[in-house]
Amino acid sequence: MLMDTRAGPQGRNQLVELRQAGIRRSGRWLVRGVDLSIGRGEILTLIGPNGAGKSTTAKLVTGVLRADEGTVQRAEDLRIGYVPQKLSIDWTMPLTVRRLMRLTGRLADDDLTDALSATGIAHLVEAEVRHLSGGEFQRALLARAIARKPDLLVLDEPVQGVDFAGETALYDLIRDIRKTTGCGILLISHDLHMVMAGTDTVICLNGHVCCRGTPEAVSRSEDYQRLFGGNARGLAVYSHRHDHTHLDDGRVLHGDGSITDHCHPGDGHHDHDHHQEHDHHGHDHHGHDHATPAGEGNRHA
Amino acid sequence: MLDDFFVRAMVAGIGVALTTGPLGCFVVWRRMAYFGDTMAHSALLGVAISLLFDLNLLLSVFAVAVAVSLLLLFLQRRQALSADALLGILSHSTLAIGLVLVAFMSWVRIDLMAFLFGDILAVTREDIALIWGGGLVVLAAVVWLWRPLVASTVSEDIAEAEGLKPERARLLFMLLMALVIAISMKIVGILLITALLIIPAATARRFSASPERMAVFASLIGALAVVGGLFGSLHYDTPSGPSIVVAALLLFILSLLPGSRGNRAEAAANRGVRP
Numbered sequence: 001m002l003m004d005t006r007a008g009p010q011g012r013n014q015l016v017e018l019r020q021a022g023i024r025r026s027g028r029w030l031v032r033g034v035d036l037s038i039g040r041g042e043i044l045t046l047i048g049p050n051g052a053g054k055s056t057t058a059k060l061v062t063g064v065l066r067a068d069e070g071t072v073q074r075a076e077d078l079r080i081g082y083v084p085q086k087l088s089i090d091w092t093m094p095l096t097v098r099r100l101m102r103l104t105g106r107l108a109d110d111d112l113t114d115a116l117s118a119t120g121i122a123h124l125v126e127a128e129v130r131h132l133s134g135g136e137f138q139r140a141l142l143a144r145a146i147a148r149k150p151d152l153l154v155l156d157e158p159v160q161g162v163d164f165a166g167e168t169a170l171y172d173l174i175r176d177i178r179k180t181t182g183c184g185i186l187l188i189s190h191d192l193h194m195v196m197a198g199t200d201t202v203i204c205l206n207g208h209v210c211c212r213g214t215p216e217a218v219s220r221s222e223d224y225q226r227l228f229g230g231n232a233r234g235l236a237v238y239s240h241r242h243d244h245t246h247l248d249d250g251r252v253l254h255g256d257g258s259i260t261d262h263c264h265p266g267d268g269h270h271d272h273d274h275h276q277e278h279d280h281h282g283h284d285h286h287g288h289d290h291a292t293p294a295g296e297g298n299r300h301a
Numbered sequence: 302m303l304d305d306f307f308v309r310a311m312v313a314g315i316g317v318a319l320t321t322g323p324l325g326c327f328v329v330w331r332r333m334a335y336f337g338d339t340m341a342h343s344a345l346l347g348v349a350i351s352l353l354f355d356l357n358l359l360l361s362v363f364a365v366a367v368a369v370s371l372l373l374l375f376l377q378r379r380q381a382l383s384a385d386a387l388l389g390i391l392s393h394s395t396l397a398i399g400l401v402l403v404a405f406m407s408w409v410r411i412d413l414m415a416f417l418f419g420d421i422l423a424v425t426r427e428d429i430a431l432i433w434g435g436g437l438v439v440l441a442a443v444v445w446l447w448r449p450l451v452a453s454t455v456s457e458d459i460a461e462a463e464g465l466k467p468e469r470a471r472l473l474f475m476l477l478m479a480l481v482i483a484i485s486m487k488i489v490g491i492l493l494i495t496a497l498l499i500i501p502a503a504t505a506r507r508f509s510a511s512p513e514r515m516a517v518f519a520s521l522i523g524a525l526a527v528v529g530g531l532f533g534s535l536h537y538d539t540p541s542g543p544s545i546v547v548a549a550l551l552l553f554i555l556s557l558l559p560g561s562r563g564n565r566a567e568a569a570a571n572r573g574v575r576p
Contacts, residue, residue, distance in 0.1 A: 062462035082462035089455055093330045094509045103452045104463040128510075154462065 013040035015078060015152045015184045016061050020070035023056050030056045032069065033208045038152065038184040043175075043198055045187045045215075048205035054188045055085050057205060058156050061186055081150030083141045083158045085188070095129045097121070101144050115147035116140075118173055120166070134161030142170065146177055153177065153185045174198070306422055307535065313424040313432050314527035314545065317485040318497065320436035322520030323443045324481055325498035326505070326512065327474065330454045334499055335385070336373070339392035340475075341482050341494040343369040345399030348416055352409050353402060359431070359483045366479035369395060396491075419490030419542030421531070428487060435484040439477050443516075446470050451512050489542040497523060500549040507556045526552055 015038050022032035031053030038044050038061070046054045059065040060072055062082050089095060101112045116122040119139040124132065132140060142158050155174070159167045175198035178185055187199070204210040328337050346369075347362030354361075369391055376387050403411060412420070443450070453460035453467030460467040482494055489497050501523035502515070509515035529552075530545030537544075 059458065059462075062458070064458045064461045080462050080464070082459050084456060084458045084462075087456050087459075090330050090332065092503070092506055093454065094506065094511055094515055095455070096510065099511050100455070103455055104448070104459060104465055148463070 014073075015039060015075050017073045018057075018060060018067075018070065019073075021057075021060050021067040021072055022069035023053075023060065023065055024068045029207065031060075031205065031207055034060070034070070034205075035209060036061075036203060038186055040151070040184055041178060041182045042200045043178055043185040043187060045189060045199040045202045046205055047189050047202060048210070052205040053207055054205055055156055058085075058154050058186060058188055061152075062154050075151070079148065079151045081145030081148045081153045081183075083138075083145050083153075083155045085156040085160075087141070089129055091130045096125070097127050097129060097132070097140050098125050100129055100140060101147055103144060105148060107147055111147050111149075115143040118146065119143040119170065135163060135166060138162055139166075139170070142173075149181060149183075151183055153183055155185065156188045158187070171198075306424075307531070309424045309426070309429060310421045310531055310541065311528065313429050314421055314488055314531060315524045316429070316432040316436050317481075317488045318501065318523030318527045319520045320432075320439050320481055321485065321494075321497045322501055322505075322518075322523050323440065323516035324474075324478060325500075325502035325523075326516045326519050327450060327454065328478075328495075328498050329502045329506070330512075334495060335388045335392070336370075337478060337498050338495045339373065339388045339395070340366045340370055340478055341486075341491050342392045343395035343399075344482055344486050344491045344494075345416060346395045346402070347399075347483075348411075349399045349402035349406075352406055352411065362486060363479050363483040365395070366482050367476060370475045370479065415490070416486065417490050417492050418540060419486075419488050419493065421488045421541045421545075424487065432484050432488070435480060439480055442473065442477055446473055447513075450474060489545055493542050493546050496546040496549065497526075500546070500553050501526060504549070504553040504556045522552055523549065 017037040018034050021034045023030045024032075034053075034057055036044065036057075046057060048054055056065065060067055062080055063072070063074065066072075097116070098112065101107055101115070113122060113125070116125055119142050121136055121139045121143065124136060124140070129137065129140065138158060138161055142155070145153055145155070153174075158174070159170050162170060174185060174187065177183065178198065199215050201212060202215055203212045328334055343365050344362045347365035348358065350356065350365060351358045351361035373384075373387060373391060376382070377384055382390075400413075403413065414420075415423070449460060449465040449467060449470035452463075452465050453470055457467050460470075481498075485494055485497065502519040504522045505515045505518035508518055526549035527545050530548035531541060533539065533548060534541040534544035
């Protein structure tokens, strides 16, 4: 059982808490044993390879999916703003950006314009959604989610399709929103380079919680400095090798061939001192290498 | 005024068209055309059951349509067959069972053609009361459910996460579809109800900049098709139900012609968005 040991108002201002939560579909655990909590003003980033269960975990947090195991607790009357990973709108529905902004609730004109200006697409307010480019559409979705003034923002790869300069600007915006509104933010990134500097906690998923920690610890760590040097500002990742595989029944096959019910650090099955061996600029999401926060925050569920 | 059968037909037809407009938009947006067809075809099974057990016609049609849509949801969850194949099986088998049951009941004489293709010229004052009463209930419910329905059409996940209960909206929408099928069966007939749902909505798409406007235009275009179709059927002595559908189709084709308002508006929108 994982406890958040950092000092802070998490207990009082907790927005959502998952305890040993899991989702099972057609006999396979998509994700299992997830412990996480998000408080007001806190940014939690989920990273991990494709199929690691990041979006599934986000759907557990938002209540789109119900946990088959474990518990999910949400604060009462929790107001969520959600940017899903995938969204396809049938072109037969006429939908302008202005109408999209009011999709799930009323919104004053000023708030609508402010949110679109913040994401840089105020000029597209009357545009039809189906004519937007991928990046413009993501900005519109983000604007819609923040205009609701939510308690909890859940952003599933919010900058996909956005150009590089825009990416940095949107990450800055997300950080500003946390500062000005004090909402909690769950951010999912498949891009292992881009773990926001503003992130309080990073959780690395791969069907279960592999490890977690603060990016500050990562930035200060020797491994991190060696890997990124002077260009490391705003980036906070490090890498380790996956030395175990998760079987369909939830058990763990370790690199040394043994099988256990769970994976624990220090049980002799793991191997963790090979950080510097990996090339962060040519990472492969399908492979076994992936980035995680480093440092003393590295713990296993 | 309602003494004239033609006026009664007109009032009833317009009532149905106003109701099917907004529902038809959702059928188009959610790609449920075949689903609507399946529910409509199951209406004949409802007719047969009502005759067999001497039940209220409307109630049995409504109940069977609801049962078929629930059965479909259940089978889809099992994921044994594609939704497409399941719809094909349910659509035609309910229609066939209805036809077979009706043929078995040699003691009742029913005008099968009236059920299949509608008999709008035989509409009574009670029918009109039912169509307008039921239609107002449906429209009021659509207005009430509007935001959750539109939101979950765009994204079920967003609607669920942001507390709009899309599942409830979807279930109620099915009940509304069943109700519309039950009350409009007599006007255009079981085989043509989906046409009155889809064609006016598809026509309205060309002229609409928002979902709300598309719903209103679909109602008005449907009403126009009813008026045109009935006058056509009077003038050329053609069956009224199919004539209404042909009129709706003509309006749709007209909306596609270059230079029509819709196309110009769209071209302007395209220019505005991507300069």
